[in-house]
Amino acid sequence: MSTATVRVPAKINLCLGVGPVREDGYHPLATVYQAVDLHDEVRATSRDDDAITVAVHSELDVRSESVLVPEDDDNLAVKAARLLRETTGVMTGVDLAIRKVIPVAGGMAGGSADAAAALVACNDVWATGLSRAELEEIAAQLGSDVPFLLHGGNAIGGGRGETISPVLARGSYHWVFAMAHEGLSTKAVYAEFDRLNDGSRVPDPVVPDALLAALRAGDAEALGDALSNDLTEAALSLRPELQDTLEIGIEAGALGAILSGSGPTALFLASDEQHSLDIAFALSSAAGCADVVQSRGPVTGARSTS
Numbered sequence: 001m002s003t004a005t006v007r008v009p010a011k012i013n014l015c016l017g018v019g020p021v022r023e024d025g026y027h028p029l030a031t032v033y034q035a036v037d038l039h040d041e042v043r044a045t046s047r048d049d050d051a052i053t054v055a056v057h058s059e060l061d062v063r064s065e066s067v068l069v070p071e072d073d074d075n076l077a078v079k080a081a082r083l084l085r086e087t088t089g090v091m092t093g094v095d096l097a098i099r100k101v102i103p104v105a106g107g108m109a110g111g112s113a114d115a116a117a118a119l120v121a122c123n124d125v126w127a128t129g130l131s132r133a134e135l136e137e138i139a140a141q142l143g144s145d146v147p148f149l150l151h152g153g154n155a156i157g158g159g160r161g162e163t164i165s166p167v168l169a170r171g172s173y174h175w176v177f178a179m180a181h182e183g184l185s186t187k188a189v190y191a192e193f194d195r196l197n198d199g200s201r202v203p204d205p206v207v208p209d210a211l212l213a214a215l216r217a218g219d220a221e222a223l224g225d226a227l228s229n230d231l232t233e234a235a236l237s238l239r240p241e242l243q244d245t246l247e248i249g250i251e252a253g254a255l256g257a258i259l260s261g262s263g264p265t266a267l268f269l270a271s272d273e274q275h276s277l278d279i280a281f282a283l284s285s286a287a288g289c290a291d292v293v294q295s296r297g298p299v300t301g302a303r304s305t306s
């Protein structure tokens with residue numbers, strides 16, 4: 001019996017440009033991902049038979065997350081293990097144990113993170129020996145943002161989010177995350193984006209030059225000004241009260257404030273540790289805010305800890 005434990009970060013999108021819906025139902029993206037210091041952990045233990053099981057232990061006390069996360073074949077970590085097994089021809093099973101810290105359906109890619117971690121952990125316990133590049137190919141079949149969670153750091157996401165390319169970036173940033181009481185479905189937010197844009201011409205998405213320049217310079221103030229998210233209007237249309245959360249952070253002096261991916265988590269950029277504490281304090285009494293977390297980014301992608 002062999003065991004591997006993998007730590008995997010959440011992601012945020014510093015910009016999220018969304019283009020017109022494609023024929024396959026996905027949207028072309030121009031995004032810059034950043035991996036942040038908020039981690040799930042996936043432990044894989046090989047079995048004598050061919051079963052694949054999963055157990056979820058939630059570290060979040062704000063919502064009963066373990067109820068929302070499937071503990072069966074619908075769990076993205078199980079899907080990842082199955083796809084790795086099909087691809088490599090392995091016959092052995094595995095028990096997966098997930099320690100969940102990343103908010104569920106929060107726009108921070110928690111499910112995708114667990115899928116990325118399961119790929120790394122199973123590649124280890126099954127000794128399948130796939131390279132990072134080979135794992136990234138499997139990751140893209142599991143979800144649009146799974147390849148980035150293997151990669152970590154900062155990266156440009158193209159295609160439907162699954163193609164990762166390097167970005168020149170400097171600096172470590174202080175973030176504050178405001179978690180909402182209830183998650184938002186990614187699919188529903190993209191559908192709302194289409195509904196709101198019905199009849200208008202949606203331009204092809206681009207990564208703003210100002211954002212790339214801010215990252216190159218490691219300039220937090222310029223980065224705060226350049227943060228953007230094309231899904232904002234759609235997410236706010238489904239959850240109007242998120243506007244209040246964003247405004248509280250802005251009033252508290254955040255350098256920038258946007259929703260994380262499809263929301264509902266709101267993210268705020270601070271200039272330093274003390275500033276981040278002040279913003280977190282202001283948000284902690286906001287009605288729409290279930291929890292506030294201070295974090296740093298960028299951090300590395302899915303990595304083995306054992």
Ligand SMILES: C[C@@](CO)(OP(=O)(O)O)[C@H](O)COP(=O)(O)OP(=O)(O)OC[C@H]1O[C@@H](n2ccc(N)nc2=O)[C@H](O)[C@@H]1O
Pocket residue numbers: 013016025026027028029031106107108109110112142143144145146159160161186187190260261262263
């Ligand atoms: C919005 C983003 C921004 O990074 O993140 P989250 O807010 O979910 O964390 C991503 O695009 C989420 O990627 P991911 O969660 O991997 O999505 P997938 O599983 O591939 O797709 C779920 C559904 O979202 C829609 N979808 C996803 C990606 C994309 N480029 N266009 C889409 O229209 C499709 O309706 C799809 O059926």
Ligand SMILES: Nc1ncnc2c1ncn2[C@@H]1O[C@H](COP(=O)(O)OP(=O)(O)O)[C@@H](O)[C@H]1O
Pocket residue numbers: 068069070074075076077098103104105106107108109110111112114115183184185186261262263
């Ligand atoms: N391991 C997992 N962790 C979280 N959610 C999962 C997992 N496996 C499947 N899901 C499903 O995926 C949905 C989206 O989850 P998540 O990745 O956390 O959100 P988002 O797409 O907003 O970043 C959840 O509602 C849940 O039902």
